[in-house]
Amino acid sequence: MSDAEIKVSAEGLMRQTGTYKPPRDPMQIVRWTLLFMGAVVMVMPLVYMLSASMKYPHEMFEMNIIPREPTFENYALVLSDGRFLQWFVNSLIIAIATTVSAVFFDALVGYTLCKFDFRGRYIIFIAILSTLMIPTEMLVLPWYMMSLHFGWLDTYWGIMFPGLMTAFGTFLMKQFFETVPDDFLEAARIDGLNEFQIWWSVAMPLVTPALSALAIFIFLGNWTAFIWPLIVTTDQSLYTLPVGLTTFSVEQSVQWELIMTGAALATIPTLIVFLVFQRYIIRGVAMAGLKG
Amino acid sequence: MATVTLRNLVKAYGSTEVLHAINLDVANGEFVVLVGPSGCGKSTTLRMIAGLEEVSAGEILIDDKVVNHLEPKQRNIAMVFQNYAIYPHLTVRKNIGFGLRTAKMSKADKDRRIEEVAAILSMTDYLERKPSQLSGGQRQRVAIGRAMVRDPTVFLFDEPLSNLDAQLRTQMRLEIKKLHQRVGNTIIFVTHDQVEAMTMADRIVIMKDGHIQQIGTPAEGFHKPANTFVAQFIGAPSMNMLDARWHGKRLHMAGEEMSVDLSLPEQSALTVGIRPDDLLVSDAPGVFSGTINVLEPLGAETLVYVDIGNGQEVIAKASGRQPPALGARVNLSLDPANMHLFDQTGKAIA
Structure with missing residues (x-):
């Protein structure tokens, strides 16, 4: 039995048992990375807006996302x-x-x-x-x-x-x-x-x-x-x-x-x-x- | 019920005339079918009667009243479209009742009328359903119901069965015919299917290239075709057409000659039409003999494609139970009385 035949039969067995995972497509990793970066660019301003709305003025220009002293006073x-x-x-x-x-x-x-x-x-x-x-x-x-x-x-x-x-x-x-x-x-x-x-x-x-x-x-x-x-x-x-x-x-x-x-x-x-x-x-x- | 008359009806798009001086009289309660190949002008004629297309010249009369300039709604007609044209956002009840929206009737009367029509079409159980929940045949019934509900004087059908499968088409054909017998309204029905035309019509109007080729009963269209086009269009399979010559008081065709009682000038060129039903495979010597090229078993009978020499092939009918063998040499018999003769222009010779 050649290597190729062994590989094929092993793949078939894995498919039958449900343990088969198709090999990762390198391009898919690139696509997901780009998508993630795009999502960060789109979502970050919104997150920062929400974060800033719960900060006191003295904390405003600190880049922390989670406010140190969260407050709803601004909303009130x-x-x-x-x-x-x-x-x-x-x-x-x-x-x-x-x-x-x-x-x-x-x-x-x-x-x-x-x-x-x-x-x-x-x-x-x-x-x-x-x-x-x-x-x-x-x-x-x-x-x-x-x-x-x-x-x-x-x-x-x-x-x-x-x-x-x-x-x-x-x-x-x-x-x-x-x-x-x-x-x-x-x-x-x-x-x-x-x-x-x-x-x-x-x-x-x-x-x-x-x-x-x-x-x-x-x-x-x-x-x-x-x-x-x-x-x-x-x-x-x-x-x-x-x-x-x-x-x-x-x-x-x-x-x-x-x-x-x-x-x-x-x-x-x-x-x-x-x-x-x-x-x-x-x-x-x-x-x-x-x-x- | 109403009569419909077309007088020298012309339709032109710019300088292109697509319908050439059509004349037709449809009697009260008559079922007339306009039939012909695609582009022959049958749907255009119907749409002009409906008022959906402007008349370029000529007149349309409904009940002897010229309706050329009347809006569709003023003509008291109803039309069933090829694609049903039932509204997907409305229930069957609302679809059927759509034509009553502008009617001056009480809601109770409208509801009663919708129920009546639904009962006639066996759609009572489906009144609250949307069209997407109906089969093709049921949708077509809804379309017919919407046409019926206003009790119009003339029904116009524009290829209403062409989207249905073969079995359903046969069923709906029968239902429309029964409906006509029941309500008795004048119906003008357009189809390209000659079987539909033959089975449903009181009279058929065969059209080609914007001209009427023949008006007559289905039997007349089949047995007495006015020209070669009608002869070949009506009947399935199509009529066999053979070139012939009248010479020495005998008809010469496909290398054979036969004695026929005709009074034609000597050396007249003719076309002889023979229906496959009239050309029978027999053991006895016949008019033609040849080799079977193709067999098409249809159950009750078998269509036999026979090469009769000179590169000519004819279709004949043989028994379905004991069909001849492929490649066999057979004789084809014919009763000369069943031959159709056409002159060189294609017109039938009386």
């Missing part, structure tokens, strides 16, 4: 400050209203561009898509000028209006409506539904995973939005949470422990959204082939 302080609750509510109102509006209009426009054949359809689609190429920083000035002239400064509407409909969402929904067979829509047309009813009662339920993914993306985007709410509001009572947290830094000092505590509290809704809808987020990212 932030939560007892009425402004924090106001900012939290502002963020919630703006994120929810923007999400509802963007999902509605993105789906409506995406459906129209996908399922109706009309002159200029392609040009409109390209025009909407091309807005994706313009960075937010460049749009801030025209948005501000509009807000100034229409009297939208220091209003909820002023904070929300740029996000009430999104090019990304329109593109995403158009792609998803492509997967809805026309037979469904034609059957409904024969059954006597008008075009809006067909969209609402037939097409929309068929793209629920896409709607969920889009809603999550938009909610998270608006919840963490900083630049535009900072520019359009000067009244502290209208601040959103990310903007409000910056008030913890004053000229002479930055209250990092309070900023970290506020940030940790601000993460809670996003964590809830993520935990409840994570399968939709993953599916949405996978389906759209886009980064979340």
